[in-house]
Amino acid sequence: MPEVIDKLLGSSERLRTKGQLYKLLSPGSMCDTMFTSSKEDSAPLYGQGLPVTFGTSFANVCGENRQELASQIGELYSDFNDYATCVLVGTTGTVSFEAAPTSPSSFPKFAAGYINHLYMVNRTLEHRVEDLEQELNDIRAYWPTIKKLVAEYGAATDRVSLALSQLGRDYNPAQAWRIAQERDVLKEPMEEDAELL
Amino acid sequence: MAATGILFADYSKHPKPKRLYLDSSFAILLLHYELNKTSPAALRPKHQQAFNFHQALTADGVDLVGSVLTYHEVLHFYTFKYTGGMYDLAKAYLVSVGSSLNSPQENFKLFNKRAPAACAAAWQTIAHRVGATEYFFDQHGIKLRSPLPSPKLTNITQDVINYASILKDAFVALEAADSVHLSMSHYLDSDAVATSDLGFLTADPFKIYYCT
Numbered sequence: 001m002p003e004v005i006d007k008l009l010g011s012s013e014r015l016r017t018k019g020q021l022y023k024l025l026s027p028g029s030m031c032d033t034m035f036t037s038s039k040e041d042s043a044p045l046y047g048q049g050l051p052v053t054f055g056t057s058f059a060n061v062c063g064e065n066r067q068e069l070a071s072q073i074g075e076l077y078s079d080f081n082d083y084a085t086c087v088l089v090g091t092t093g094t095v096s097f098e099a100a101p102t103s104p105s106s107f108p109k110f111a112a113g114y115i116n117h118l119y120m121v122n123r124t125l126e127h128r129v130e131d132l133e134q135e136l137n138d139i140r141a142y143w144p145t146i147k148k149l150v151a152e153y154g155a156a157t158d159r160v161s162l163a164l165s166q167l168g169r170d171y172n173p174a175q176a177w178r179i180a181q182e183r184d185v186l187k188e189p190m191e192e193d194a195e196l197l
Numbered sequence: 198m199a200a201t202g203i204l205f206a207d208y209s210k211h212p213k214p215k216r217l218y219l220d221s222s223f224a225i226l227l228l229h230y231e232l233n234k235t236s237p238a239a240l241r242p243k244h245q246q247a248f249n250f251h252q253a254l255t256a257d258g259v260d261l262v263g264s265v266l267t268y269h270e271v272l273h274f275y276t277f278k279y280t281g282g283m284y285d286l287a288k289a290y291l292v293s294v295g296s297s298l299n300s301p302q303e304n305f306k307l308f309n310k311r312a313p314a315a316c317a318a319a320w321q322t323i324a325h326r327v328g329a330t331e332y333f334f335d336q337h338g339i340k341l342r343s344p345l346p347s348p349k350l351t352n353i354t355q356d357v358i359n360y361a362s363i364l365k366d367a368f369v370a371l372e373a374a375d376s377v378h379l380s381m382s383h384y385l386d387s388d389a390v391a392t393s394d395l396g397f398l399t400a401d402p403f404k405i406y407y408c409t
Contacts, residue, residue, distance in 0.1 A: 173335070176328025184232050184326070186239035186280055194278055 205250035216260040218382035221270030370396035
């Protein structure tokens, strides 16, 4: 049961992280500013790497594992682009896209779709996080009982293990079955009553 | 109303159960078959029927479960009542010393009390039956489960006993252990029970697979 809880917590944390990533990239964020301030005649950022900056608290969500964070950001961008990779250095990095607007004139439309997609995915993720948190809260009510059960079962198992280490050295069920098949074969049926309990 | 009874031989004519609870009488038939399959003279038709039924259940992937009670009764049968078991050994000892005979249980207690060393030596000749019993359940895919966790933390144990008591109270043909088997079969979420004990057939609303 503790493993299940850890897994749920882990899933929730990963979703929360992803949700935070979307929020970071949603309208009003640094990326949004970059899109809206881009001029049609300016060179597209795609292919050259999109610079991103993360605050310390956000980076802390993923701990010291930069590779994991970069991988998640890459996956995030892949939701609206066929392929994206992210390289992080400290709390800054770049995101590169395989597919990009083919001309500067198509860039605003592409960016608008990009932002809308971010909104929708973010909303979906927030709902999933809420659902998971609700499940966790339901389980938390039983957590003291579960811990008590596990502790009691653990203590009993320890006692049994100790007893088995002393008593069970010569206990070999497979060998016993072989002996049974040699020694316990009858020549005639037992009395029928003998099989009644 | 009585239970829904289905002969082992008619198994394929009915919807298959997902989980079947095995009472000890069925497990004993199967154990007897497995021990004596090389000695046909020692087998009765019901042993073969139990084996065939088990083969069909296994082929269909039916979840086979028993309980602590199933294990206890099969172990007792094999180590005490089966030919050459402790009841026979106790009787042989008492005859050899010219002692009068009583019930098998009393003979065993007397043997152990009067000649503990001889009793221990006799036990060693059949002690393999304990391990063999456990191996038998394991090899036949019979999972022994029992809804009996800590009484401090749950009232399931009490619920099982309460249900068994009500069943025993209601059905005269059920023996005490049978009522506990039936109670646990429901608490283990089994669709039906396999047995050779015809007393089970009186218990509504259970579905019973049986042989005669």
